[in-house]
Amino acid sequence: MEIVSVKNMVCHRCIIIVTQNVEKLNLGLQKVTLGELIFQTKISDEQKDQVKNILIPFGFEVIDDEKTRIAERIKHIIINLVHYQKEEINSNLSDILSSDLNCVYNYLSGLFSEITGQTIEKYYIAQKIERVKELLDYDELTLSEIANSLNYSSVSYLSNQFKKVAGLPPSAYKLLKYKKRKPLDRL
CATH class of the missing domain: 3.30.70.100 (Alpha-Beta Plaits)
Known part of the structure; x- marks a missing residue:
């Protein structure tokens, strides 16, 4: 194989x-x-x-490069967690990555930053905010339900993080005529 x-x-x-x-x-x-x-x-x-x-x-x-391969694997684990995972996540991200990749998180974190120029946490947050945008566009869930589905501790925490990353609160994003979502491979 x-x-x-x-x-x-x-x-x-x-x-x-x-x-x-x-x-x-x-x-x-x-x-x-x-x-x-x-x-x-x-x-x-x-x-x-x-x-x-x-x-x-x-x-x-x-x-072909092993470090880039690991960084890409980290990205795919995060994308799966944020966009495709249906069950509730009961572990923190560092534990999930360490377990899935059989490596110490500090090593993974340093490698990811070296290869991508951003931290794992920033990448994870960017993915979550894009998922929030997608769910807001569908207009099927309340902001509270979205916060719960993405394991945010509160709606206000989600709203604050959304505003920091997207530059406007979720309520203002919903009113935009032309949405500003980013392709997942550009985050």
Whole structure:
């Protein structure tokens, strides 16, 4: 088995696009998850180049550097937690990352800052605020329900954090005619 890490895969549509295109190469693709291609057997450098070349037009990059691979893995764990996790989270982020990546959090935190230029906490908050924007756009949940679903301690804490990151309170964001959401791979 071989795992190939891919940068900029941030949603389930990305998984579909990557799967459809890499399967065309007939390299024994077993599974695709956010940020990873899992092949049944080891693939050659030439085959890896084929994968790189087929993904480039879609904005994806194969990652060869171990530190970048870990930073991308951190991003994908956070994206899953914020955007796709349905159950309530009962652990703090540092424990989840340490457990999932089998590394000490201080090491992960320093590595992430070195590679991305921002802290894990800032990235996590940015993802949460984008999720809040998305939920506000759907207009199906109250701000209290949104705060609860994203594990905020209170609506006021969510509102304060939203205003710091987005530059306006959630109520003003809801009134905007043209929303200012960011793509997840640009956070």
